[in-house]
Each structure stands twice: as structure tokens, then as C-alpha cells.
Amino acid sequence: MEGSSSSPSLSAHDERDHDPSRDALIERRQRLTDELADDCYNLILYLQRAVVHSELGYPDLAAGDAYRALLLTDEVREEGQEYHDEATAALEKYSTTPHPDVLCHGSLTDRQAPGDPELRPEQLAGLASTRCFQILSLSLLLCGCLRSAYDFSEKGLKAASDNSELLQIRDYIEQVARRRLRSGPDEPIDFRSLPDRGVVRREIYPWNTHEPDRFSDESLSLLNEKLATVAPKCEVKVSCLPVLLEGESDTDGYEIIPTCNQLGLFAKEDIAPGEAVLQEYSLLTASNRLKESTCDACGETLPPLKLDTQAVNCPECYDTVFCGQSCFDKAQEEYHPAVCDKDIDSIAKDPEARESDDALYLLLLARLLAMSTHQEIHPLEVSQIKYIWGDFLTTESNALDLSVNAGPPPEWTLPFSFKYNIETPLHILEKMDIDIYATLDSHDLWVLNTAYSKFRGTASARKNPYDGRPDLAAVHPYWCLANHDCNPNVEWEWGGRMTLYARKTRVLGNAPGGIKAGEEILNHYCDVNLPVQERREWARGSLGGWCMCQRCRDESAAAARAGR
Numbered sequence: 001m002e003g004s005s006s007s008p009s010l011s012a013h014d015e016r017d018h019d020p021s022r023d024a025l026i027e028r029r030q031r032l033t034d035e036l037a038d039d040c041y042n043l044i045l046y047l048q049r050a051v052v053h054s055e056l057g058y059p060d061l062a063a064g065d066a067y068r069a070l071l072l073t074d075e076v077r078e079e080g081q082e083y084h085d086e087a088t089a090a091l092e093k094y095s096t097t098p099h100p101d102v103l104c105h106g107s108l109t110d111r112q113a114p115g116d117p118e119l120r121p122e123q124l125a126g127l128a129s130t131r132c133f134q135i136l137s138l139s140l141l142l143c144g145c146l147r148s149a150y151d152f153s154e155k156g157l158k159a160a161s162d163n164s165e166l167l168q169i170r171d172y173i174e175q176v177a178r179r180r181l182r183s184g185p186d187e188p189i190d191f192r193s194l195p196d197r198g199v200v201r202r203e204i205y206p207w208n209t210h211e212p213d214r215f216s217d218e219s220l221s222l223l224n225e226k227l228a229t230v231a232p233k234c235e236v237k238v239s240c241l242p243v244l245l246e247g248e249s250d251t252d253g254y255e256i257i258p259t260c261n262q263l264g265l266f267a268k269e270d271i272a273p274g275e276a277v278l279q280e281y282s283l284l285t286a287s288n289r290l291k292e293s294t295c296d297a298c299g300e301t302l303p304p305l306k307l308d309t310q311a312v313n314c315p316e317c318y319d320t321v322f323c324g325q326s327c328f329d330k331a332q333e334e335y336h337p338a339v340c341d342k343d344i345d346s347i348a349k350d351p352e353a354r355e356s357d358d359a360l361y362l363l364l365l366a367r368l369l370a371m372s373t374h375q376e377i378h379p380l381e382v383s384q385i386k387y388i389w390g391d392f393l394t395t396e397s398n399a400l401d402l403s404v405n406a407g408p409p410p411e412w413t414l415p416f417s418f419k420y421n422i423e424t425p426l427h428i429l430e431k432m433d434i435d436i437y438a439t440l441d442s443h444d445l446w447v448l449n450t451a452y453s454k455f456r457g458t459a460s461a462r463k464n465p466y467d468g469r470p471d472l473a474a475v476h477p478y479w480c481l482a483n484h485d486c487n488p489n490v491e492w493e494w495g496g497r498m499t500l501y502a503r504k505t506r507v508l509g510n511a512p513g514g515i516k517a518g519e520e521i522l523n524h525y526c527d528v529n530l531p532v533q534e535r536r537e538w539a540r541g542s543l544g545g546w547c548m549c550q551r552c553r554d555e556s557a558a559a560a561r562a563g564r
């Protein structure tokens with residue numbers, strides 16, 4: 001839940017930006033994407049699209065394309081590979097001069113023998129792999145993934161040790177590494193210890209046609225139809241929320257602060273203190289423990305192993321366990337056949353403590369991909385995530401201004417790493433027997449980034465009671481429509497189902513609980529018993545900014561007046 005507030009006018013086809021060179025690049029990107037739909041093993045098209053993504057200011061997407069191209073260079077060069085014939089055939093049309101522009105880059109052309117106009121596909125693949133390493137190392141450096149950037153520059157230099165562009169990129173990486181590690185010019189750098197987690201743009205990409213207008217009557221009635229089954233006394237409506245700031249400000253004492261429209265949950269009828277407000281079941285769950293004792297479908301703790309247990313093992317892949325027949329049936333209906341017996345159980349399990357969160361988000365992504373594959377729909381059309389707000393910023397506010405008078409670069413907000421956004425998702429898809437080239441439309445990096453943006457804004461996680469590490473996560477698309485307040489009128493409990501109860505008493509002044517018809521359902525994203533500063537720090541990640549609820553503003557203004 002990081003980023004900033006949404007605005008109803010933000011849509012996939014924002015008309016505000018009319019930079020002709022940008023429009024031309026977006027058109028070119030679309031043409032290349034269309035060509036890839038018909039010629040999906042053509043690594044030259046991926047490289048060309050990587051260059052366009054770089055020019056548009058999406059280094060992460062450039063790296064994604066260059067990595068697919070790199071995998072295809074291996075397919076061409078190794079005969080036994082699954083897509084060897086297709087990838088080789090796709091390169092044959094480039095064997096005579098002029099060679100594609102994307103390969104005539106800097107010192108790359110030095111490697112071509114002068115007067116040798118013919119290049120065999122394996123020779124082209126060799127040249128192309130150096131180009132892939134150039135794009136991967138530079139793009140990952142721009143995303144802040146220093147270790148991966150360094151690894152790719154080294155791999156490239158192993159094959160082309162005198163390539164001047166790669167040598168220059170390695171120099172840049174070293175300069176940035178020295179700054180980040182605060183090491184002197186002569187001190188040796190331990191490249192293994194470089195940071196490898198960066199941030200990238202979090203937005204509704206200009207070509208994303210899957211995002212609904214969440215404020216339209218059609219969307220609201222669809223959401224309300226389903227909400228009636230999980231929270232019969234509630235409705236989804238537009239809610240007016242404070243615009244969140246990056247950090248402390250002197251606006252806490254102001255009577256009026258800027259607001260924006262988002263969605264929220266509201267009571268349609270009075271709800272009694274202690275009454276259940278919402279009960280939601282979700283299959284969009286993930287556990288990062290290998291020997292988990294939770295239901296694969298709903299995340300509920302499994303009943304103890306004994307003869308009369310309700311637990312059900314999948315008869316095909318015996319290790320997958322469900323808490324009962326109903327969860328097994330739902331899993332079979334919505335996702336399990338796509339991953340059954342596919343040897344993906346150990347991916348991202350038992351991660352290092354610092355990667356627990358990333359592993360959980362990756363496993364949520366894997367569940368989404370299993371759902372979309374089994375249901376034969378696009379991942380962004382899966383109902384559990386389609387209407388979720390991903391805390392997107394506008395494309396313009398994410399854009400890099402390269403002009404002379406440019407201000408500071410924008411703050412990108414989507415966490416990104418080569419491992420979790422590019423490499424492992426593709427590995428999971430391959431394990432699921434999915435052709436990662438032929439299904440580009442569904443599994444393009446921007447699709448995965450969009451899903452990650454939605455998860456990061458809404459997933460709830462449970463910490464393991466023994467070691468305090470987050471080991472279970474879930475997305476409950478209706479529960480997550482409830483906004484936060486540090487004087488909440490509900491509390492939540494998650495165990496198989498996510499339940500919201502009306503509080504019996506309110507935090508402020510021990511006022512009586514219960515919710516009146518028309519009032520907004522106010523959830524809490526942090527421990528509301530903490531002092532204001534700590535609450536704001538805690539909720540910041542999930543809210544996407546400094547909490548500006550009335551309680552926080554009152555308490556903070558009072559502390560400022562008292563000189564604390």
C-alpha cells in the first residue's frame with residue numbers, strides 16, 4: 001500500500017499529455033508489440049522494443065524485453081532447446097545486410113568481419129547477446145538494482161571483453177556503487193553486497209486497456225452486487241479522502257486540507273456493536289513456508305493430523321493439502337489444475353528474512369497466474385484484482401524530464417528487482433508449461449508490474465508467531481475497499497475468512513461502538529493504540545503517505561502547540 005492518492009480522472013487513456021515524440025514512441029511500441037504477437041520468437045523485435053521502452057523512460061520494461069531476447073539467443077545457439085527451430089527461423093530474415101539497426105550499436109559492429117555481409121543466425125545471436133547485456137546492465141542500474149546490473153555487465157564482458165559500451169556501463173555501476181557504499185576511490189568494492197532492490201514507475205500504463213473506470217455506475221453496481229453476499233449491510237461508494245503528504249507538515253492544525261475521491265465502504269443500515277460487518281473468502285492467498293500447515297486455498301491453519309481429519313490432499317500431487325473438500329473443489333475450479341504436479345512448490349519458499357515480503361508478493365502473483373491460466377482469461381481481468389486500486393501515480397508525474405531546466409527526478413514508488421519482477425515469474429510460467437513468448441500479451445512485464453502494484457496496496461499478511469516473519473498473505477478484494485482511520489469503527493480478524501466486526505467501543509474517549517446507516521466503515525492499517533508519530537510511521541507503507549485522519553491531525557497539532 002505505497003504510493004499516493006488516486007484521482008477519478010486518472011484513466012488508461014489520459015488525454016492530457018500530447019508530447020508528439022512521446023506519442024510516436026508509444027505508437028512504435030504498439031507496432032512492435034503487434035508484430036511480436038505474430039512473430040513471438042523474434043529476438044530482434046524484443047531488442048527493438050527494449051530500446052523504445054528505454055526512450056520512453058521505462059528502464060524496467062526495457063530490462064524485461066532484453067531478458068526475453070537474451071533467453072532467445074540461447075535458444076538459437078543451443079540445438080536441443082525447446083524453441084531452437086522457431087528462434088533460428090525468426091533470425092534468418094536478418095542474415096543479409098543491412099543488419100538491424102538495433103545491432104549496429106557502438107562498438108558492436110566492430111565484431112563483424114568487414115566485407116562479410118552474411119551472418120548466420122548463431123552469429124547474429126552472438127552479437128544480439130552482447131546488446132542484451134548492454135541493455136540489461138544499464139537498465140537495471142537505472143532501476144537501482146546494482147548487483148544484477150553488475151552481474152549482467154560481467155557476463156557481457158566475459159563474451160566481449162573489449163566492448164566499449166559494456167566497459168563504460170561497468171564504470172557507471174562502480175561509481176554509483178561507491179556512492180551508495182560510501183567507499184573511497186581506491187577501496188575494493190564487494191559487488192556481492194550491492195543493493196539489488198530498486199523502485200520503478202507505478203502507473204496505469206498508457207497502453208493498459210484492462211483498468212475499469214472504478215467510479216462508473218456500471219463498476220459500482222457490479223461491485224455492489226458481489227458485496228451484497230459478503231457484507232449485506234454495506235455498499236461501495238465514492239469516498240472523499242485527504243490527500244496524503246510524504247511526511248510531516250505544518251498542515252495538521254488547518255481546518256481545510258486538500259482531498260481526493262476514492263472508493264470506500266459505507267453502512268446501508270445500522271450495524272450493532274460487535275456485529276459482523278463483512279465476511280470474505282479468498283483464494284488469492286500465498287504461503288512462503290515449504291512445510292506449511294495451512295490450507296493451499298484459503299490459508300486457514302490445517303486441522304491436526306489424525307484419522308478423522310477433514311483435510312483433503314490433492315490426489316494428483318499429494319503434497320498439496322486443503323482444509324476441507326469445499327476448498328479443494330474451489331481450488332480445482334479456479335486455479336489448482338494449472339499448477340498441479342508442476343514442481344513449483346519449492347519456488348520462493350523459506351526465503352531469507354529480508355526477502356519474506358517479496359517472496360509473498362511473488363507467490364500471490366504465481367496464484368494470480370494460475371487463476372488466469374486455468375480460467376483462460378487475462379491476469380488483469382481476474383475478478384479478484386480487476387477493481388483494486390494500485391496506488392498509481394499519473395504517467396506524467398512518473399515521467400523523467402530530460403530538458404535543461406528539469407526539476408528533481410520523480411519519486412518512483414513500485415519496489416522492483418530483477419529476481420522478483422523478471423526472472424522468477426518467467427521461471428514459474430515455464431514450470432507451468434506456459435510458452436512465455438507466445439503468451440506475451442498476458443505475461444508482459446507491465447502486466448506483472450500492474451498486478452504487483454495492486455497487491456502492494458492491499459494484501460494483508462500474517463506474521464509467524466515463532467519467528468515474527470511474514471509467512472502468509474492474502475488479497476480480499478472487498479475487505480480492502482475499507483479505508484483507514486486511527487479512530488476506527490471496525491476491527492478485523494483473518495483465519496480462513498477475513499471478518500470485519502463493528503467495534504464495541506471506539507478508541508477515542510471509549511465512546512460506544514456500532515455504526516449508523518450512511519457512516520463510512522473505517523478500518524485500521526496500523527496498531528491504533530500507539531502514539532501518533534508511531535502510528536503515522538507504521539501506516540505510511542500501507543496508506544502511501546502520512547496519515548491525515550482527524551485523530552492524527554488533532555493529536556499532532558496538540559503536541560506541536562505543547563512544544564513537543
Ligand SMILES: C[S@@+](CC[C@H](N)C(=O)[O-])C[C@H]1O[C@@H](n2cnc3c(N)ncnc32)[C@H](O)[C@@H]1O
Nearest residue numbers: 005241242262263389480481482483484543544
Ligand atoms: C486498501 S485501499 C482502500 C480502498 C481505496 N480507497 C479504493 O479506492 O480502492 C488503500 C488506499 O486507500 C487510500 N486510503 C485509505 N485510507 C485513507 C485515509 N485515511 N486517508 C487517505 N487515503 C486513504 C490510500 O490511497 C490507500 O493506499
